[in-house]
Amino acid sequence: MTEDLYTRAAKIFRSDLEWGIHWPYEAAGLDWTLRKKDPERYRRELDAYTRQRTAIVEWAERYGLKKSRVTCCPWWLTRSTSRRCEFSKCTHHGSGEQISDHHWLDHAICWIKDGKPAVITSSPYDISYAENYEDRVPDYGRIKWWVDSNENLSVTFGKGWYGSSTTQVVMWRNDRIPVVEPGADGGWCELMRRSRQMAYHAA
Incomplete structure (x- = not known):
């Protein structure tokens, strides 16, 4: 580096x-x-x-983002300070509500701008249906619920930097940043796959 x-x-x-x-x-x-x-x-x-x-x-x-020390659910984005939910209310780490956001928040990162919650990125492997939902509620429907319930939240999807057949979910506060695009694919996954194949064949 x-x-x-x-x-x-x-x-x-x-x-x-x-x-x-x-x-x-x-x-x-x-x-x-x-x-x-x-x-x-x-x-x-x-x-x-x-x-x-x-x-x-x-x-x-x-x-203009910095990584927050906090990891939380989208309730975090609705706050004016970077403060984690109480366990009983968090829909990512805790037991908040009857539907969890844990599945689509895989590999989640919370980002702050000027000290305030601004963006959450995640990289779930499959966001069509969450296997751990009792009623198999579609993740897209759950994500859409957050956006429909709060006019200051927006969401987009893309390939992102994680790779490994994941989809990057980007949810952000549109009153703090008007538009956020998914991250670029750095090619890490494919490069690592080739490197390990070469090492295997050389052994």
Whole structure:
């Protein structure tokens, strides 16, 4: 990772001397032991992660976003401060309402703008029907309910940066950011698949 990318990322994500940048899950899994064990594979996977990280940083910079320390449900977006729900009310982590948002909020990240809740991104593997819903309520219907119930919420869907056959869901406060587009596909998933295939055939 270049010094420029590190400096830019540090403004978006938490960082410390021990762990460096606190990347989201999908951008944090580089195996540093490959540097000595398999330098060629390390180079390929470093390139894949650098593309992934660049895609995330450029997307966040475009909208002036920083990653919140909070992970929560869309109720978080309705607040004026970045404050997590009480467990009994959260529809993501807790037991709020009779319908959960846990399924479509897979790999969720909460983003703040000027210290206020602004965007939630998630990357569910299948958002047609949530398998853990008792009545198999369509995720699209649930997501649409949030938008229809609050004029300040908007949503869009795209490929995003996670890959692995996921769909990126982007829900945001349209009174704080008029339009938000899905993140770009950094090609991480395909690059990692090729790298591991090459390592397998070389073994």
